[in-house]
Amino acid sequence: MSPPLPSAVGTQFARNLAGSVAHKIMAKYGFKEGLGLGKDNKGMSHALQIEKTSKRGGKIISSEQIEQQLEEEYKKEQQEKKSVTDLLKNPTKVICLRNMVGPGEVDDDLEAETKEECSKYGSVNKCLIFEMHGVTEDEAIRIFIEFDRMESAIKSLVDMNGRFFGGRTVKASFYDVEKFKSFQLSDPITT
Template identity: 30%
Template structure:
């Protein structure tokens, strides 16, 4: 525990509050929801007080800036020493959501004053923190096949049945903050790693089956997660198992390109659900969104989005897009294949132009 030999306010003034040290006294705080500046100030003052074991006179937070569009904040603290200590607050929970604590991009360690006071020791156990950064190593575990609606706390509750976690990261879409259905974790006790993998692997959660094992490289793990999700969605869309598996292999990089012979027409799979197509306004919005997205790659003479009422059940959930030339279609297919859309992973196939012209969509 940090020894407060000075008064609380004086004890954290070693490096001073100058404009030159501001970059080293700020925390980047990611993953915030709807929250105000006073709420963040109060939250961090309270967390720091608890971690240090006593109330800091005047508070530890100097100022707060919130970027609401990108769900992050900058929190400026009184001293460099305290800010350095607070890097250990990564993963602290606010309203059930873990916050990401990082250095801001403008942080430059070369310009930090050399003569610093002692770094305060935070009592992290008092806060029950689970870090959001899972380091590569033998204890790193990959968890795939998670239902998209589960949040961090629910997944952690499941994992902690085997022991306390050192770190946990649920991978999310940057734009929507929705779960991608997979994540990584590490236990405090590395000896429970295999037992957790054995106990959780193949567990059924609703209509999903978990894949839990020691992690490969993050890139490979992402590919496997995308593949597993695509097999499931392919089957749900009425594809036969071998067809669904082909899509899955495609997303996993075997091959890493969209299926089919390149043509001017592509099919987007797993982009919409039948329910989304029933509402007139939502249907029109989806059409506009997809057309606008595809027109980034070239002219789109036509686009078909079959609905349940159209009497072609096997085509529902697919988006048929006709481009003006093959190159535009190829560019779009390469860019959109494997991309996240809402909380789903999109797959792309090429379609025979003659079949499309005859509207053979089944």
């Protein structure tokens, strides 16, 4: 028998299965979220999963593989939470969006569309698009948004960071207001 997973991982897995046939069968035999099966709750705490190997075939993934996948997902979630916390350490009224578009993908509507999208977080003072050369594709185009209020910038950053746009994952970070106002737009961004 495999050892029970940490309760947070097992619980998350159970939530993902809620309402499924596997969840109903496990509940029928005594499964409770966060606990393993069996008299002492030391049995499996999750349903077996199948990995598709062909159109009609598959194989059961071992409990160790499932546990490893679940632990990796849990660690990734925790890392994402930490990264958002890191992003919020030094808030300003200006955010910088990177990897929203790549080199050669800036069109006449991008500035207006970005300003309109960000205005749902609060009043936008200015939207500025800046292209950098000699950097990786995901860092080449920076879109700066200056908000009227810091609270609006914080909401925008939290919502925009990690968002998908045109097949790309947007990276959002705060940018120094004085550097923005003096058009020092190519300074390194560490977050």
